[in-house]
Amino acid sequence: MIVALDVDGTLYDGTHVDPAAVEAVTAAAANGHHIMIVTGRVWTDLPQIIPELLPHVTAAVCEHGTIIVTPKSGDLQQLAPPLSTELVDAVAATGWRPVVIGQATIGLPAEAHEVALAICHTHPRYRIEDNKASVAIVPVGFDKGRGLLATIDQFELDGESILAVGDALNDIPMMAVADVGVAVANAERGLIAHVTEVTRDPFGAGVADALGRHLGLSSR
DSSP, rough: EEEEEOTTTBBOOOSBOHHHHHHHHHHHHHOOOEEEESSSSSSSHHHHHHHTTGEEEEEEETTTEEEETTTTTTTTESSSSOOOHHHHHHHTTTSSSSEEESSSEEEEEEGGGGHHHHHHHHHHEEEEEETTEEEEEEEETTOOOHHHHHHHHHOOOOHHHHHEEOOGGGHHHHHHHHHEEOTTTTHHEEEEEEESSEEESSSHHHHHHHHHHHHTTOOO
16 A cells, blocks of 8 residues: 655654654555655755654655655656746745745745745746645646656556545645545644544544554554
8 A cells, every 4th residue: 555644744743753653654664555755845854854754765755746756765856847047036036034945846934925926926837835834836737646646656556555644735635646535633624525534643643543544553
């Protein structure tokens, strides 16, 4: 089975990953399941916040489905066109901080929503992706679902069942391509209508519960 896991608000609570989630992910990988991290974050963030999980990850789908990274080799494949200097300069001119410049996306604080929207109006190949405390400028046609499917195809895993776990509205495209979609207990209410079930526990404890039940693993 393919296990697609969001990071922020799902595995990662802002300070750490619950040890129960680390144990569950480790066991799932050892049992032959394919762990896919699916996140809006840039790849370079992941070794800082989920280093204990990366040895067990088949692939990381980063920047809202625009980048695929193989953690074991460090290979990076960019699915979307690189950011143009013109777009980066337009964002810099707004004065908003912090700004996260990725390979194919740009992240801004949620308060910059209107500014990001205005930039996308003048750069129609891009759209905005709201995600709780942040907003991202993302190439049109890319999202977590498309990125996950592209990764499955690249690793020749077509036909494998997909279990997806997330917490936010930008996880909806990932849930749409999953056989089983799970929201952790702290998930945004708008996600609930798009999932199969909601866990009893929040964050990593909820991930551990979902993997334990659906993969037949021991859980806390």
